[in-house]
Amino acid sequence: MKKNLFYKIFFSYLVIISLSFLLLDLFLREEVEKNLTSQIETEMMSYAKIIDLSPREKVTEQIGEMANISNCRVTLIDARGKVFADSEKDVTQMENHSNRPEVQEARLKGSGISVRFSSSLNIDMLYVAVTIRNGEKINGYVRLARPLHDVQKVIQKMYESILGASAIAVIVSLLIALFISYRLAEPIRAMERFTEKLRQGEPVGAILLNTADETKKLADNINFLVEELKDKIRIANEEKSKLMTALTSMTEGVLIINAQGLIEFVSPVLGDMLSVRYEDVFGKTLMEAFRSAELQKILTEFKRTGENITREITLDMAEVVILNVSVSAVHGYPQEDKTMIVFHDVTRLKKLEKVKEDFVANVTHEIRTPLTAIIGYLETIKNGAIVNIDETKKFVDIILNQAERLNRLVEDLLTLSHIELKELKFNFENVSINAAITNVISLVETKAKEKKITIHNNVRENFPMIRADKDKLTQIFVNILDNAVKFTPESGRITIAAKEADAYTAVSISDTGIGVPRDEIQRLGERFYRVDRSRSRDLGGTGLGLSIVKHLMIAHGGRMEIESELGRGTTVSLLFPLAKKEQNRVPL
Amino acid sequence: MEERRHTSLHYEMELQEIKNSLIYLGALTEKAIQLAMKSLTQRNTDLANQVIRDDDEIDKMDTEIEERCIKILALRQPAAIDLRFITTAIKITGHLERIGDMAVNIAEKAIQLNEEPQLKPYIDLPRMSGLVEEMIKNALDAMIKGDLQTAEKVGETEEAVDDLNEQIFRELLTFMMEDSKNIHRSLLVMHVSKNLERIADHAKGIADMVTYMVTGENVRHRPQN
Numbered sequence: 001m002k003k004n005l006f007y008k009i010f011f012s013y014l015v016i017i018s019l020s021f022l023l024l025d026l027f028l029r030e031e032v033e034k035n036l037t038s039q040i041e042t043e044m045m046s047y048a049k050i051i052d053l054s055p056r057e058k059v060t061e062q063i064g065e066m067a068n069i070s071n072c073r074v075t076l077i078d079a080r081g082k083v084f085a086d087s088e089k090d091v092t093q094m095e096n097h098s099n100r101p102e103v104q105e106a107r108l109k110g111s112g113i114s115v116r117f118s119s120s121l122n123i124d125m126l127y128v129a130v131t132i133r134n135g136e137k138i139n140g141y142v143r144l145a146r147p148l149h150d151v152q153k154v155i156q157k158m159y160e161s162i163l164g165a166s167a168i169a170v171i172v173s174l175l176i177a178l179f180i181s182y183r184l185a186e187p188i189r190a191m192e193r194f195t196e197k198l199r200q201g202e203p204v205g206a207i208l209l210n211t212a213d214e215t216k217k218l219a220d221n222i223n224f225l226v227e228e229l230k231d232k233i234r235i236a237n238e239e240k241s242k243l244m245t246a247l248t249s250m251t252e253g254v255l256i257i258n259a260q261g262l263i264e265f266v267s268p269v270l271g272d273m274l275s276v277r278y279e280d281v282f283g284k285t286l287m288e289a290f291r292s293a294e295l296q297k298i299l300t301e302f303k304r305t306g307e308n309i310t311r312e313i314t315l316d317m318a319e320v321v322i323l324n325v326s327v328s329a330v331h332g333y334p335q336e337d338k339t340m341i342v343f344h345d346v347t348r349l350k351k352l353e354k355v356k357e358d359f360v361a362n363v364t365h366e367i368r369t370p371l372t373a374i375i376g377y378l379e380t381i382k383n384g385a386i387v388n389i390d391e392t393k394k395f396v397d398i399i400l401n402q403a404e405r406l407n408r409l410v411e412d413l414l415t416l417s418h419i420e421l422k423e424l425k426f427n428f429e430n431v432s433i434n435a436a437i438t439n440v441i442s443l444v445e446t447k448a449k450e451k452k453i454t455i456h457n458n459v460r461e462n463f464p465m466i467r468a469d470k471d472k473l474t475q476i477f478v479n480i481l482d483n484a485v486k487f488t489p490e491s492g493r494i495t496i497a498a499k500e501a502d503a504y505t506a507v508s509i510s511d512t513g514i515g516v517p518r519d520e521i522q523r524l525g526e527r528f529y530r531v532d533r534s535r536s537r538d539l540g541g542t543g544l545g546l547s548i549v550k551h552l553m554i555a556h557g558g559r560m561e562i563e564s565e566l567g568r569g570t571t572v573s574l575l576f577p578l579a580k581k582e583q584n585r586v587p588l
Numbered sequence: 589m590e591e592r593r594h595t596s597l598h599y600e601m602e603l604q605e606i607k608n609s610l611i612y613l614g615a616l617t618e619k620a621i622q623l624a625m626k627s628l629t630q631r632n633t634d635l636a637n638q639v640i641r642d643d644d645e646i647d648k649m650d651t652e653i654e655e656r657c658i659k660i661l662a663l664r665q666p667a668a669i670d671l672r673f674i675t676t677a678i679k680i681t682g683h684l685e686r687i688g689d690m691a692v693n694i695a696e697k698a699i700q701l702n703e704e705p706q707l708k709p710y711i712d713l714p715r716m717s718g719l720v721e722e723m724i725k726n727a728l729d730a731m732i733k734g735d736l737q738t739a740e741k742v743g744e745t746e747e748a749v750d751d752l753n754e755q756i757f758r759e760l761l762t763f764m765m766e767d768s769k770n771i772h773r774s775l776l777v778m779h780v781s782k783n784l785e786r787i788a789d790h791a792k793g794i795a796d797m798v799t800y801m802v803t804g805e806n807v808r809h810r811p812q813n
Binding site: 260261285287288291292293296566567 | 601604607608611612614615616618619709711725728732
C-alpha cells in the first residue's frame with residue numbers, strides 16, 4: 001500500500017463501506033431467515049387449523065389433496081398418538097407419534113413446532129402440529145411437515161438478491177469514494193508538487209486550485225509565503241551582491257573565522273593580496289592557511305581579551321607583504337562567535353615611507369659630505385696653510401673637486417625634479433641606436449681602458465631607428481655605461497646588444513661586474529639608493545644615475561629592467577616603444 | 589584529518605589544537621632562522637639578541653605540545669593514524685625545539701662575527717639558509733596535508749644543503765690557510781654552516797616522521813641508495 005494521501009483516503013472508504021455492508025448482510029440474513037421461517041410456520045399452522053376444522057372422515061379421505069394444496073405432508077394423529085391418516089406413508093407401518101416433540105408441545109400449548117430428522121422420510125423436516133379439540137378434551141392432532149430444504153431454498157433465494165444488491169451498492173459507493181478521494185487528495189498533491197519544486201529551487205509561479213475549502217485557503221497561504229520568500233531571497237541576494245561588491249571594490253581583504261577556528265570566508269581581494277586560492281584556505285585554521293606566528297598571536301590575544309586589535313604584521317607568502325591587520329568579533333551570531341580579520345596591504349605605503357625617509361637622510365648626507373671637505377680645507381688654508389703655495393694649490397684642487405661634485409649633485413637633482421614635474425622639454429626624433437651608443441662609448445672609453453675593460457657594441461649599424469630625444473638618450477646610455485664601468489672589476493667585459501620584441505625595441509647593456517643582490521634590484525631606481533653605500537660613494541657617483549635613467553625611460557614611454565646575479569654581473573635592459581606606436585603613446 | 593572523523597567533537601578539536609600548535613612552533617623556528625641569518629648578513633646584533641630572547645617561547649611551546657600529546661595518550665587512548673599522529677607530534681616538536689636552539693647558536697656566532705670585520709660577503713650561507721627554511725616549510729606542509737611527495741622533496745633538498753656545507757667548508761679552509769688571522773672568523777662561519785646543516789638534518793627527521801605518520805612505515809635509518 002502506497003503511503004500517499006489518495007490511497008489512504010480511498011482505503012478508509014473501502015474499509016468503511018465493506019464493513020457496513022458486511023454487517024448489514026449479517027443482520028439482514030438473520031432477520032430474513034427468522035421472518036421467512038416464522039412466515040412459513042404461520043402458514044403451515046393456518047393450514048393445520050383449517051384441516052382441523054374439517055370433519056375427520058373427509059380429511060382422512062382427501063388427505064392427499066390437502067397435502068397438495070398446502071404443499072406439506074399431512075399426518076393425522078389420535079389422542080393416544082396413533083397415526084390414523086398420512087398423506088405420504090402407509091399408516092399401518094408408522095409408529096406411535098405421541099412422543100414427537102411437536103406433538104408433545106401441541107398437547108401442552110395447543111400448537112407445536114419442531115425441526116428434526118424424519119426417520120420416516122430420511123430428511124430434515126419442519127414439523128407443525130395443532131390439537132384437534134372437542135371442548136376441553138383433546139381428540140387428536142393435525143401435523144403438517146415440510147422438508148427443511150424447501151424452506152432454506154426460499155431463504156437462500158432471498159439472501160442472494162440481498163447480496164446482489166449489496167454488491168452493486170458497494171461497487172457504486174467505491175466508485176464514488178474513488179472520485180471523492182481523488183478530489184480530496186489532488187489539491188494537496190498539487191501543493192506538494194509545488195512546494196517540492198520550490199524546495200529544489202526551480203522557478204515557480206503560484207498554485208491555482210478550483211476548490212473552495214480549506215485547501216484553497218492553504219494554497220493561498222502558500223502562494224503568499226512563496227511571494228514573501230521570493231521577496232526575501234531577492235533582498236538577501238541584493239544585500240549579498242552589495243556586500244560582495246563592497247568587499248571586492250575595497251582595498252582591504254576580509255577573512256571570517258567560525259567558532260571552531262576554521263576559515264569560513266575569504267574575500268577575493270584578500271586572495272589576490274596574499275596570493276592564496278579560496279579552496280586552499282577554506283575550512284583550514286588560520287595557522288594552517290597562513291603559517292604566520294604573528295597572525296596567530298594576534299588572534300590568540302583577541303580571543304583572550306575580546307578587544308579589537310589592530311596591528312602591523314609581515315607575512316611571508318609568495319612575496320613578503322606588510323599588512324595592517326584588524327581583528328574584531330562578528331555580531332549577530334549568538335551561538336557562534338565568529339571572528340573577522342581585515343587585512344590592509346601597506347607594503348607599498350611602507351616602501352614609499354622608507355624611500356622618503358632614505359631620500360631626506362641621503363640628500364642631507366650627500367650634500368654635507370662635500371661641504372664638510374670644502375669647509376675643512378678652507379679652514380686649513382685660513383689657519384696658515386695659505387703661506388705654503390704648493391699645499392694651498394693641492395687643497396684648492398680638492399675644494400674645487402668637491403664643489404664640482406656638489407654641483408653635479410644639484411644638477412642631477414634638478415634634472416630629476418624637472419623630469420618628474422614634466423618641465424623638461426623633449427624633442428623626439430628618429431635616432432639611430434648604433435650612433436648614439438658609439439658616441440657614448442667614446443665618452444667612457446678612457447675610464448674603461450684604465451681598468452682594462454673591453455666594450456663590445458653588438459648593435460647593427462642599420463638597426464631600426466627609435467623615436468627618442470637625442471640628448472636624453474645620450475644621458476641614459478652615459479649613466480648606464482658609466483655604472484657598468486664603475487662596478488666591473490678589472491679585465492671585465494661590457495656587451496651592448498639590441499633586439500626588437502613585440503612592442504618594444506630592447507637595448508641591453510650587460511657587464512661582468514659585482515652584481516646586485518636579488519631582493520635589492522627593485523630598489524635600484526630609487527634616489528640615492530646604493531647597494532653598498534661605502535663602496536659606490538668612493539667611486540664618485542651621486543646615487544641619482546639610475547633614478548634619472550628610470551624617469552627618462554618613463555618619459556620616453558618605455559621602461560628600464562634590471563637582471564643581476566651576485567658576483568656574475570648585471571644586465572640593464574632599456575625598452576623603448578616601437579616607433580610607429582610613438583604617435584599615440586600609452587603611458588605605462 | 590581533513591574531515592571530521594571522530595564522534596567526539598572535543599577530541600577532534602584537541603587533535604586540531606596540537607596540529608595548530610605544531611605549525612605555530614614551526615613558524616616560530618622558521619622566523620628564528622630567518623632572523624638569525626639576517627643578523628649575520630646584515631651584521632645586526634639586535635636581531636641576534638631577539639632570536640636568543642624568543643627561544644624561550646619556542647621552548648615553552650615545545651613542552652606545552654608534549655604535555656598535550658601525553659594528555660591525549662592518557663585520556664583518549666588514540667588508535668591507528670591518531671596514535672601515529674600523536675607520537676609523531678611528540679617527535680616533531682622535539683626536532684623543532686632543537687632547530688630553535690640551533691638558530692640561537694647561529695645568532696650567538698653572529699654576535700661574535702659582528703664584532704669583527706666581515707671575512708667575506710656571504711653568498712652561499714644565505715642560499716643555504718634559504719634551502720633550510722624551505723625544508724622546514726615543506727616538512728610542515730607535508731605534515732599538514734599528509735602529503736608524501738612534499739616529504740620526499742625535503743630529503744632531496746637535504747643533499748643540496750650537504751653539498752653547500754662541503755663547499756663552504758673547503759672555501760673557509762683556503763681562507764684559513766691564506767692567513768692565520770682568518771682562523772677565528774672562519775671557524776665561526778663554519779659553525780654557522782654546520783648548524784644550518786644540522787637544522788637540515790632535523791627537517792629531514794620531521795619529513796621522515798610524516799612519512800611514518802601517513803604510511804605507518806619507518807623510513808629512518810634506511811641505507812641511501
